[in-house]
Amino acid sequence: MQLAGEKPSHIIAPAIHKSRDDVADLFVQHHKTPRKTDIGELTMEARKFLREHFLSGEMGISGGNFLIAETGSLMLVTNEGNGRMTTTLPRVHVAITGIEKVLPTLEDASCILRLLTRSATGQSISNYVTLNTGPKRPGDLDGPEEMHVIIVDAGRTGLLGTDMQEALRCIRCGACMNHCPVYQNIGGHAYGWVYPGPIGSVLTPNYIGLENAIDLPNAATLCNQCGVVCPVKIPLPDLMRKLREKQVDRGLRPWQERLGLKLWAWVAKRPGIYALVTRIAARVGRSVGGADRMIHRLPGNGWTEGRDLPAPAGKTFRELYAERKRS
């Protein structure tokens, strides 16, 4: 990602949007080596070039999957081993991680570790799990001379005790984005900040301000695939819906949308009027669809700028259901 000048598009597979050919082209451009597309060979090339950096670096900066209060340890979970290079080879190790990553005991960490690796990559354990508990001691063969842990708050404690508190349970496994139909279609960069996918749609507005991430809580079908797969049971669709409500309450949505929602609520609470309005809408929609039964343009709606909308059947679901029952 650094060679490409890009940011990660996934929290555990940062280069998931790159093909092996993309990586081959990047390596030719930056390493000036013959082009290769075999994944093993590409990995060996990455290792060769990275190792020089690890061996000459004065300071290694890592994240931290968990902090364990009982022992003062930092837990790192990786599959590549670069985490160990970063934390043991340079003279100084700096770990930066969020304040919500603190776990009480090692036993808690072992439980959460099982959840993390299973949900993240389907592994029962990742290739490397490292516990760093301070710098090198006298007699130790390796390790940094200094170790510093930076605990980031940046809005996290502000969520405690609010209706968004459940989002702090996130263990960054990535399962919610892997299962999200929106993420699968638009990719992680479209979410515009650190965290993509459903958890990004919840965390980003909370950390950078609802007005600065106006589209994110709406970038969801609320299908609840994310809520089902989340190993720590964060009710992601509920949290997104609450953020939508806050947007409306604070007047952040366009007035046409707010008026539309008010009208919708008024109609939806009156079954007779609802039946009449939907009967009319179904018939109008059917006739607008024409012979090919597709609506090509909806005035004032960007949705149909890039795609067609299938026209309704001409009758409402309730009418069709009643007809089927009679027959």
Ligand code: SF4
């Ligand atoms: S919200 Fe749940 S599924 Fe998504 S990254 Fe966090 S822990 Fe994993």
